[in-house]
Amino acid sequence: MKIEQLHQHFLESSGICTDTRKITPNCLFFALKGDNFDGNTFAQEALDKGALKVVIDDMRHHKNTGETILCGNVLHTLQKLASFHRNQLGIPIVALTGSNGKTTTKELINAVLSKKFRTTATLGNLNNHIGVPLTLLSMNKETEMGIVEMGANHLKEIETLSKIAQPNYGYITNFGKAHLEGFGSLEGVVRGKSELYKNISERDKMVFVNGNDPKQMELTASMNRNTFGKDGTDCPVQLLESSGTLVIGYKGLQIKSNLIGIYNFHNIAAAIAMGSYFEVTPEAIKEAIEGYIPTMNRSQLMEKNGHHIILDAYNANPTSMMAALENFEQSEGSSKLMILGDMFELGDVAHEEHQKIANFVADHSFGTAYLVGENFFGIRSNSDNITAFKNFEDFKSSEVLKNLPASSILIKGSRGMALERVLELL
Known part of the structure; x- marks a missing residue:
């Protein structure tokens, strides 16, 4: 079937579904494959639950009654359909990637641009x-x-996603030590994320660039770009307050955000820059930034039983972990406690990077640290303020949080550590 015909079926449907547990009436079901499942085997179930059509790539499940659409590869067909649909719409698309802060920045950009x-x-x-x-x-x-938003943990992934989305505007939050197991090195991270720049450049589109990041400025020197940052950029912004939640200065306005950490300054600045470029009023930009409240375990501020908690347990890598610790060291509070979980996908440098984090905590001595996970359990430290646990169950059974006096607590670790469970112990 030609992509134009499939697109017509899509327009007549109620939308795309890839999980029979979430089938909606008249949807278009794509029978994707995974490591432990084959969507083709659920084709009939999808039809029985009300799917309009089912896209499959296994002839054994094909019906000659028109209910199934047989293709060579379901995933590739889904991607081609998405790209075709994107071209049919013809709307401007902003694509962003980076090692840290992608989702927060995407939410901020959406909050600002949705004002117009x-x-x-x-x-x-x-x-x-x-x-x-x-x-x-x-x-x-x-x-x-x-x-x-585009994520990747290997080279060529951003290249593929960029070809599908064909963005008019691009932004890379930063280059950090994330997914080193897949990218191989920090240099590999730079090459992988910069695949977005390559796609944008080849199609003569535009990028937004942190003007205070020398590497980003170097890589985009020959590109059509709009810069932002503290000084000397197309969109100058100021950091007015960082000891608590960030306060940003923009065109004479004070923008009081709900985000903590200097590392979030450029995430906010990027959203302001895009708002400015697309002529969202400064007052609307201020309203959007101030109205954004972080969720999903991302730099969430909360109080529980007298404790002031920073819950940043959605994900972690060496770059984001160090940024969180440096911010926590500078934050207010006399009694500080860190509960840090393993950082995943670091490959051969896992031990080295976990040791660096432990060394920082030991050398700076600004609070007590409980390190949780097999990687942290393997570090060496004689510091009295560090205790390591092999897994969360060992940490939980230790009852170190029982009868804990009111404290400022940072909780951070990779998603697989699920450190939000700490809240149950407080």
Whole structure:
């Protein structure tokens, strides 16, 4: 079947579904494969639950009654459909990637741009080879601007996602020590994330660039770009307050955000820069930034039983972990406690990077640290303020948090550590 015909079926459907547990009447079901499942085997179930059509790539499940659409590869067909749909809409699309801060920055950009445009943005962190197509296919004729987050842990992934989304505007938050197991090195991270720059440059589109980041400025020197930062940029912004939640200065306005950590300054600044470029009023930008409240375990501020808690347990890598610790060291509070979980996908440098974190905590001595996970359990430290546990169950059974006096607590670790469980112990 030609992509034009499939697209017509899509327009007649209620939307895309890839999970029979979430079938909606009249949807278009794509029978994707995974390591432990084959969506083709659920084709009949999808039809029985009300799917309009089922896209499959296994002849054994094909029906000659028109209910199934046989293709060579379901995933590739989904991606081609998304790209075709994106071209049919013809709307401007902002794509962003980076090692840290992607989802927070995407949410901030969406908050700002939605003050002027009807936007559609990536839901949560659905930013991979399936999530990006689904984001594009969630856009419709009412959408005036799309905001697409792109994630990757190997070279060529951003290249593929960029070809699917064909963005008009691009932004890379930063280059950090994330997914080193897949990228191989920090240099590999730079090459992988910069695949977005390559795509933008080849199509003569535009990028937004942190003017205070020398590497970003170097890589985009020959590109059509809009810069932002503290001074001497197209969109100058100021950091007015950082001891608590960040206060930003922009065009004479004070923007009081709900975000902590100097590392979030450029995330906010990027959203302001895009708002400025697309002529969102300064007052509307201020309202959008001040109205954004972090969720999903990302730099969430909360109080519980007298404790002041920073819950940043959605993910972690050496760069983001160090930034969180440096911010926590500078924050207010006399009694400080850190509960840090393993950082995943670091490959051969896992031990080295976990040791660096432990060394920082030991050398700076600004609070007590409980390190949780097999990687942290393998570090060496004679510091009295550090205790390591092999896993969360050992940490929980130790009851070190029992009868804990009121404290400032930082909770941070990779998603697989699920350190939000600490809240149950407080």
